[in-house]
Amino acid sequence: MTHPTVRRALVYGDVDLNLIDGSAIWAQSMVRALREAGCEVTLVLKAPIRTGRLVDPLLALDRVTVRRPHAEGLVEGEAGMTVAQAHRVLAAIDAERPHDLVVVRGRALAASLAGDGAFQGRMWSYLTDVPQLLDGLDNAVLGELGRIARASRVLLCQTEELRCHLEQAVPAACGKCVLFPPVVVLPPELEGRAATAPNGPLRLVYTGKFALRWNTYEMTGLPGRLASRGVDAELHMVGDKIHDERSDPGYADRMRRALEAGPGVVWHGGHPREKAMAIAADAHVGLSWRRPEMDASLELSTKVLEFGALGLPVVLNRNPMHETLLGADYPLFARTENDVVDVLARVARDASAYALAAERCREAAARFTLARAADRLRDRLAKVFPAPVGDPARPTRVVVAGHDLKFFTRLLEHLEALPDVEVIVDKWRGLAEHDEVRSRNLAAWADVVICEWCGPNALWYAENKRPDQRLYVRLHRFELTSGWPRKLDIDKVDQVICVSPHYASLTRADTGWPAEKVTVIPNWVDVDQLDRPKLPDARFHLGFIGAAPSRKRLDLALDVVEELRRRDPRFTLFVKTKMPWEYWWIWKRAEERAHYEKLFARLAASGPLRDGVVFDPYGRDVASWLRRVGWVLSTSDDESFHLAPAEGMASGAIPLLLPWPGVGTIYDARWIHPDPTAMADAVEMTVKTGRWGEERELARRQLRETYALDVVADAWTRLVRG
Incomplete structure (x- = not known):
């Protein structure tokens, strides 16, 4: 019998494992990483096996099963499975013995499975075939991606750029996107190799598919171009997949002729991955140079990382993703064919440039090992x-x-995931509207009742609870002035939970409830989702989340950025918010309208503000938005907790807080400033003295220790379990 902690994973990629390319290597790496993370893994093959180059190494692993639908008679013919066939086969295999997670690569198949209730909530969807430009995200595509996101427990994203792109386009993806970068696995005999500077002919290597946008035909001309610069070079090409290009019908024939007879070109054909790596390891420089239209790609080439792990520097395009990976001063960035020849001629003669490039690539590859991939999956599992x-x-x-x-x-998701806890939600239609028959049935069934908000729901459950039941009520800010807490029979309540010590104190004072009945469990912050690399110049960017109603005091945030821009025009305030007129209950009040009319008139009249404040639309993509923000302001008149600065801290931004009542019971005094001018002074000095990095790490560490989702969820778990 399977041990209960061993999870069963079903893996299918819409990829042909007879061909060596990044998608096929993904399937092999995903299986190995899941196995290392402790899963039993079943890999379902799309196509009949004609070569075991990628599959044979998996067959030798324990806890790995490879299913061959064609050989098993589940699919007729020799062609790779269609989406409909793959859906049917996966459903049949899963029905034999259901799996805990179903990892699927391919948007069309993920969309098909998303419509099947049997897979709901078990899908771990790996999406790469997503339109990477906004004009490709039409309503049909967005609808499909939304269905996939809602059906998926996890959305696995290869890069941070893809994760942000999905979150900004598909609200249902927010909170579900998890990074799963490419995985580099070297054969043991190739591990730890050091870069070998050219001594004799400069050996270049490319492995993978041969395609128009991958510049593989242009690569075959490099030995001749380099010879004209006095550099003796040879190009080794590994692979057997030559694309038929619809836009260039003669491409395949031209590519094949260049492979077979190009001067200085050695075509090795297709090989098992380990052999392909061994060929690459004998080279001096790897090639991953592509056409400019590929610069917007949200995917990271596995080959770049494999070359780096082998000790090879790589020629590749300069783009933000590659600069983040290798540094803006990496010496082998190239755009045109002339650039490629120039950088190769340089490293052929300059040992220091070669050594720098090789070390950068090795350091980058070290972040993408199988062990790290397994750790990511183990943590998520x-x-x-x-x-x-x-x-x-x-x-x-x-x-x-x-x-x-x-x-x-997220607390509800955590409780629902606990195997020794069963959760049912009693969703009220309004503050005082509910299905009373259903509520009575649930009250009779439950051991524990949690009332979110201290409103009519709490009054009803207090009146209808059994003596042996536990009742917990979570009280937010607005209920204190509503009158409901005074009507609550506190003797029927086990605990009232407030989100801050200040509001717990106010609750005790206002209600007269016994001190031991009122406790504090703070708001949660999903650190794993928010902790992402900052974009360039984030230290000059201030963030403000939620500018309505007027007590949020956006006007004071304007004071801060206006003062800063007088000193340095690089400072900018980004405001992520709904506009006040989007809230009918705010905009109907004359004093609220007057406040915002004055505020926007000020924005129009002030030169520093006119060019220094950016309004971004309200949305769930806060984690993506915070990548550009280095400071998060809280200038409110009052708050019960104020999540925005906490989310900023989790993202690696520094909080800036005014002394609203109770702020010191939630946040460290070092982040609290007496007025907007003091805030501006703190920002300027921190940036000017180079302490922004140090301070933001301190803020992030404080947040993790106190308000991280796992910390808060553990507190609720202890409460529920009694």
Whole structure:
């Protein structure tokens, strides 16, 4: 019998494992990484095996099963499976013995599975074939991606750029996107190789498919171009997949002739991955130079990383992703064919430039090992499948009741994932509207009731609870002035949970409830989602999230950035918000309208502000948005907790807070400033003295220790388990 902690993973990629390219290598790497993370893995093949170059190494692994639908008679013919066939086969294999997670690569297949309720919530979708420009994201594509996101438990993204792109386009993807970069696995005999500077002919190498946009035909001319510069060179090409290019019908024939008879070109044909790597390891420089239209790609070439792991420097295009990977001063960036010849001629003669490029590539590749990939998956599996503490055979029954659960979503997901806890949501239609028959049935069923908001839901459950039940009520800011807490029979409540010590104190004072009945569990912050690399110049960018109603005091944030821009025009304020007129309950009030009319008139009249404030639309893509932000402001008149600066801290931004009531019970005093001028002074001095990096790391560490989702979720877990 399978040990309960061993998860069963079903893997299918819409890729042909007879051909060596990045997508096929993904399938092999995903299987190995899941296995290393502790899973039993079943890989389903799309096409009949004609060569075992990629599959044979997997057959030798324990806890790995390779299913061959064609050989097993599940599919007729010899062609690779269509989407409909793959869906049918996966459903049949899963029905034999259901899997805990279904990892699927390919948008069309993921969309098909998303419509099948049997796979709902178990899909770990790996999406690369997503339109990478906004004009390709039409309503049909967005609808398809939204369905995939809603059906998926996890969306695996190869790069940070792709993750942000998905989140900005598809709101349902927010909170589900997890990085799973390419994986580099070297044969043991090739590990730890040092770069060998050219001594004799400069040996260039390319491995993979031969295609128009990959500049593989142009590569075959490099030995001749270099010879004219006095550099003796040879080009080694490994692979057997030559694309038929619709836009250039003669390309395939031209490419084949160049491979077979190009001066200085050695074509090795197709080989198992290990042999291809061995050929590459004997070269001096790897080639991954592509046409300019590929610069916008949101994918990272596995070949670049493999070359780096082998000790080879790589010629590749300069783009933001590659600059982040290798540094802006990397010496082998190239755009045109002339650039390629120039940089190759340089490293053929300049040992120091060659050594720098080789070391950068090796350092980059070290971040993409199988061990690191397995760690990422192991961590994600632990979050999705937490270990039981109680008896799963008789789980603790929990009802979560409320009209609006937006502040409880991730805690709800965590409780639902606990194998020894069973959760049912009693979703109220409004503050006081609910299906009373359903609520009575749930009250009779539950061991524990959690009321989100101290409103009519809490009053109803307090009146209808059993003596042996536990009732927890989470009180937010607005209920204190509503009158409901005074009507609550506190003797029927086990604990009232507030999000900050200040509001717990106010609650005790306002209600007279016993101190031991009121406790604090803070708001949660999803650090894993928010902690992302900052974009260039983030230290000059201030962020403000949610500018309505007027008590949020955007006007004071304008004071800060206006003062900073007088000193340095690089400072900019980014405001992510709904506009006040989008809230009917705000805009109907004359004093609110007057406040914002004055504020926008000021924006129009002030030179520093007119060019220094950017409004971004409200949305769930806060993690992506925060990549450009180095400071997050909280200038409110009052807050119960204020999540924005906490989210900023998790992202690696520094909080800037004014002394609103209770702020010192939530945030460290070092981030609290007496007025906007003091805020501006702190920002300027921190940037000017080079301490921004140090300060933001301190802020991030403080946040992780106090408000990280796993810390807060553990507190709720202990409460529920009693």
